[in-house]
Amino acid sequence: MLIGCVAAVRSPDASPPQRHEATASAPATVAPVQAVAPNVSTASDAAAAGMVEVRSLVPDMSLEIRYAGSDNFVGRPVVGYEAAGCYLHRSVAQALARVERALRPQGLRLHIFDCYRPVRAVQDFVRWAGDLGDQRTKSRYYPKLDKRVLLGDYISPTSGHSRGATLDLSLMELRDGRYALLDMGTGFDYFDELAHTDSPNANATQRANRERLRAAMRREGFENYPLEWWHYTYKPEPTPDTAFDFPVR
Numbered sequence: 173m174l175i176g177c178v179a180a181v182r183s184p185d186a187s188p189p190q191r192h193e194a195t196a197s198a199p200a201t202v203a204p205v206q207a208v209a210p211n212v213s214t215a216s217d218a219a220a221a222g223m224v225e226v227r228s229l230v231p232d233m234s235l236e237i238r239y240a241g242s243d244n245f246v247g248r249p250v251v252g253y254e255a256a257g258c259y260l261h262r263s264v265a266q267a268l269a270r271v272e273r274a275l276r277p278q279g280l281r282l283h284i285f286d287c288y289r290p291v292r293a294v295q296d297f298v299r300w301a302g303d304l305g306d307q308r309t310k311s312r313y314y315p316k317l318d319k320r321v322l323l324g325d326y327i328s329p330t331s332g333h334s335r336g337a338t339l340d341l342s343l344m345e346l347r348d349g350r351y352a353l354l355d356m357g358t359g360f361d362y363f364d365e366l367a368h369t370d371s372p373n374a375n376a377t378q379r380a381n382r383e384r385l386r387a388a389m390r391r392e393g394f395e396n397y398p399l400e401w402w403h404y405t406y407k408p409e410p411t412p413d414t415a416f417d418f419p420v421r
């Protein structure tokens with residue numbers, strides 16, 4: 173069963189990305205973003221939504237689900253993340269497992285920051301984006317941008333993550349017997365032009381590393397979002413018009 177709802181502006185899945193520049197002084201709150209929202213399923217758990225936890229397919233998949241803890245742009249655990257799990261529609265998780273399987277013989281593996289994101293978590297992001305009095309994470313996550321411009325291009329109010337076919341991830345390489353993250357030029361969720369996948373300001377190594385990730389993901393049907401080197405969506409999406417809101421647990 174589906175419930176209709178309202179909300180959303182430009183999203184990575186809806187229209188070409190645009191760049192916002194930093195602006196001067198900000199008011200205490202931002203105006204609500206105009207939007208068109210997806211249907212929200214009443215599925216109350218992953219099984220009902222047709223999703224699986226990725227470690228049911230790849231038991232040693234490297235996960236660092238940042239919104240389940242405080243090391244993220246909100247600076248605290250995000251609503252809806254009761255555990256550090258990575259849920260995706262089964263066919264999407266299977267495609268991701270194929271990416272991982274192809275990488276391992278090259279001494280590479282995936283490192284995942286976020287997968288399915290409940291609608292309530294996206295709403296938590298929207299509330300955070302509207303609270304201009306809270307700038308605690310600015311220096312680490314959006315030093316060059318005004319917080320008012322994050323909602324839309326960098327934080328979608330109707331994120332594809334809620335549809336279970338989108339994930340945020342990086343690549344690790346085996347070095348001296350240990351896996352280390354490749355240099356992508358920025359950290360995860362660094363909202364800035366430098367994080368744009370084809371940014372001319374990334375150096376040659378960083379651009380090559382981003383391309384390694386993009387090529388590996390593309391081979392199994394995942395498309396990159398040009399404003400965030402870490403953000404990928406499997407196409408065609410299993411449920412393109414339906415978002416989910418069960419907690420990650």
Ligand SMILES: C[C@@H](N)C(=O)N[C@H](C)C(=O)O
Pocket residue numbers: 184286324325326327328329330331332333340361400403
């Ligand atoms: C917030 C960031 N990790 C992300 O996923 N951004 C895109 C635009 C989204 O919110 O869908």
Ligand SMILES: [Zn+2]
Pocket residue numbers: 286333338339340402403404
């Ligand atoms: Zn993302």
